[in-house]
Amino acid sequence: MGTPRTVQAPETSAPPGEQPGIPAFDLVVVGAGINGAGIAHDAAARGLRVALLDKEDVGSGTSNWSGRLVHGGLRYLEQGDVRLVRESLREREILFRLAPHLVKPVPLMMPFYRHNRRSSWTIRAGMIAYDVLSYDKSTSSHFVLSREKTLARSPGVNPDGLDGSAIFMDGQVVWSERLCVEVALAAEAAGAKIFTYAKVDGLIYEGDAVRGVRFLDQLTGKRGALAARVVVNAAGPWVDAVLAGDRKTNQRFIGGTKGSHLIVDPFPGAPRDVVYYESRNDGRLVLVIPWGERYLIGTTDQRFDGDPDEARADASEVAYLLGEVNGLIPEARLTERDVLYTYSGVRPLPYAPDKSEWNVSRSHVIHDHGPGQDGLYSIIGGKLTTYRSLAEETVNVVFGKLGKKAPPCLTADLPFPGARVSDWDAYRDDLARSSALPRRAVERLVSLYGSRAGDVAALVAGDPALAETFDAGTGAIAAELVFAFTHEFARTLTDALVRRTMVGFGAGCAPGVVERASDILAARLGWSAERKAAEAAGYRRYVERYALPGAAAGRGAEGPAPRRNANAA
Numbered sequence: 027m028g029t030p031r032t033v034q035a036p037e038t039s040a041p042p043g044e045q046p047g048i049p050a051f052d053l054v055v056v057g058a059g060i061n062g063a064g065i066a067h068d069a070a071a072r073g074l075r076v077a078l079l080d081k082e083d084v085g086s087g088t089s090n091w092s093g094r095l096v097h098g099g100l101r102y103l104e105q106g107d108v109r110l111v112r113e114s115l116r117e118r119e120i121l122f123r124l125a126p127h128l129v130k131p132v133p134l135m136m137p138f139y140r141h142n143r144r145s146s147w148t149i150r151a152g153m154i155a156y157d158v159l160s161y162d163k164s165t166s167s168h169f170v171l172s173r174e175k176t177l178a179r180s181p182g183v184n185p186d187g188l189d190g191s192a193i194f195m196d197g198q199v200v201w202s203e204r205l206c207v208e209v210a211l212a213a214e215a216a217g218a219k220i221f222t223y224a225k226v227d228g229l230i231y232e233g234d235a236v237r238g239v240r241f242l243d244q245l246t247g248k249r250g251a252l253a254a255r256v257v258v259n260a261a262g263p264w265v266d267a268v269l270a271g272d273r274k275t276n277q278r279f280i281g282g283t284k285g286s287h288l289i290v291d292p293f294p295g296a297p298r299d300v301v302y303y304e305s306r307n308d309g310r311l312v313l314v315i316p317w318g319e320r321y322l323i324g325t326t327d328q329r330f331d332g333d334p335d336e337a338r339a340d341a342s343e344v345a346y347l348l349g350e351v352n353g354l355i356p357e358a359r360l361t362e363r364d365v366l367y368t369y370s371g372v373r374p375l376p377y378a379p380d381k382s383e384w385n386v387s388r389s390h391v392i393h394d395h396g397p398g399q400d401g402l403y404s405i406i407g408g409k410l411t412t413y414r415s416l417a418e419e420t421v422n423v424v425f426g427k428l429g430k431k432a433p434p435c436l437t438a439d440l441p442f443p444g445a446r447v448s449d450w451d452a453y454r455d456d457l458a459r460s461s462a463l464p465r466r467a468v469e470r471l472v473s474l475y476g477s478r479a480g481d482v483a484a485l486v487a488g489d490p491a492l493a494e495t496f497d498a499g500t501g502a503i504a505a506e507l508v509f510a511f512t513h514e515f516a517r518t519l520t521d522a523l524v525r526r527t528m529v530g531f532g533a534g535c536a537p538g539v540v541e542r543a544s545d546i547l548a549a550r551l552g553w554s555a556e557r558k559a560a561e562a563a564g565y566r567r568y569v570e571r572y573a574l575p576g577a578a579a580g581r582g583a584e585g586p587a588p589r590r591n592a593n594a595a
């Protein structure tokens with residue numbers, strides 16, 4: 027078994043020049059969300075010496091809390107942002123090709139209701155534009171269904187005022203957490219150094235030039251510093267927080283908006299497609315999304331000025347989303363009792379106080395802080411879908427700042443670490459034959475880890491007890507917990523459960539598995555009794571964020587509302 031990967035602060039706090047031992051890089055990236063990880067990967071693949079830091083885990087910020095669609099963004103056409111739609115559609119196609127185990131095509135239904143503010147002709151014109159802008163797509167073009175065919179395909183949708191629907195294809199990444207982890211793994215394989223739980227709390231200057239960062243390892247309490255010729259602040263909704271207190275920063279960049287999702291089990295009338303529909307109340311577009319074995323209902327869009335770590339679904343959002351889904355699917359009759367848990371994230375949108383939340387641009391900006399803070403850039407905005415192109419653009423800028431000609435970007439052709447297989451059925455069959463694992467475990471491992479499933483199975487070959495299923499709900503096996511620490515940067519039990527094995531997204535946020543999971547890790551990684559108790563307590567504290575307002579976290583484990591018959595599972 028490998029030793030756990032500990033990515034801790036080098037012990038020094040002196041700026042470059044004063045202490046020669048300080049690690050030096052071409053580029054330091056602050057924030058290992060999808061954008062920071064993507065920038066680190068691209069830069070390292072093009073030969074730069076790169077360090078990537080996150081105050082918590084890889085992908086633990088907004089990238090953990092999105093709607094998980096890899097989409098062109100049909101609604102951005104309403105904002106006239108044709109460039110963003112084309113970019114998103116191109117990137118969607120690249121992700122289908124490079125990460126087929128994580129990003130999959132998914133059909134969306136857009137019902138035409140007489141109460142819609144957007145007429146069916148407007149929607150159809152939008153669909154045609156969407157098809158034209160995705161001329162190089164591998165998925166099919168949109169088609170229109172009559173009222174009868176719409177009801178035959180989705181019997182649960184409200185027939186009142188329904189004229190028909192349009193069906194079109196987009197992409198879904200069920201586990202965006204694993205997308206972030208794989209991008210970080212690719213960055214590391216290309217040579218990047220990755221420091222998790224490393225909170226950047228100061229910039230290092232040489233005159234007016236930013237020449238590195240100081241940080242605090244949140245788990246060990248050690249301080250560290252890294253020197254770099256360029257620093258990219260990719261801290262998502264924390265971009266301003268990273269700059270706060272710096273003597274040279276007095277501008278606000280981020281005008282975050284909070285978006286919440288509700289997670290429910292399949293319910294009566296539940297659709298088989300993602301349904302993307304107009305709210306009867308306010309004309310916003312709302313989504314009911316089949317998500318693995320469950321459904322995501324979202325999202326909201328509220329200005330948020332607090333700490334993004336404290337963003338939680340509030341009672342008004344829960345009532346709004348339940349009202350919307352019950353309006354679309356009357357037999358659903360969902361209540362708070364049906365909500366297994368919620369999650370909320372803050373969109374790192376540009377500060378635009380004069381615009382409504384709905385109308386703030388979803389395009390990104392690479393802000394150059396020079397000349398006063400030469401060598402410092404901040405990323406404002408950016409979607410999960412477009413992280414790769416954002417990274418390409420950013421790394422071109424970094425090369426310019428370094429005074430070097432940028433070599434061609436490679437990431438549009440580099441398969442993800444878990445995508446190195448051409449025949450997935452044959453891979454599954456081989457793994458089932460060569461490992462002693464049951465078929466269910468093999469299916470699960472391949473769906474989460476892609477072609478790296480064999481590396482998880484190799485741990486079991488060395489220690490057969492790691493074949494133990496520690497979570498009956500998902501079928502997760504003990505080897506995955508160890509793998510999270512030895513192969514995937516996990517440093518806490520929460521990392522392993524929430525962003526590696528995905529067990530933390532079980533029905534009740536998996537409170538029942540915490541003890542067993544911490545026992546397995548304590549035995550394999552040599553945790554003391556205190557460490558084990560602290561890890562379990564840390565996880566329980568963490569999942570409190572999923573609770574319905576006013577409810578205890580993990581109520582699904584106590585027994586969610588009795589499941590009613592579902593039309594779709």
Ligand SMILES: Cc1cc2nc3c(=O)[nH]c(=O)nc-3n(C[C@H](O)[C@H](O)[C@H](O)COP(=O)(O)OP(=O)(O)OC[C@H]3O[C@@H](n4cnc5c(N)ncnc54)[C@H](O)[C@@H]3O)c2cc1C
Pocket residue numbers: 056057058059060061062079080081082083084085086087088089090091092093094095096097224225226227260261262263264267268283284285286325326370371372373374407408409410411412
């Ligand atoms: C409700 C909602 C729905 C969405 N749906 C979609 C969707 O369906 N499709 C889509 O493409 N996009 C969607 N998005 C947008 C997308 O999720 C985000 O734009 C994207 O994830 C932002 O990634 P990021 O890397 O910039 O930020 P983050 O993921 O927030 O990463 C920033 C990282 O910086 C770290 N950090 C912060 N401060 C420090 C510090 N001091 N030192 C070190 N590290 C630090 C944080 O821990 C964090 O991990 C949605 C967003 C929301 C909120």
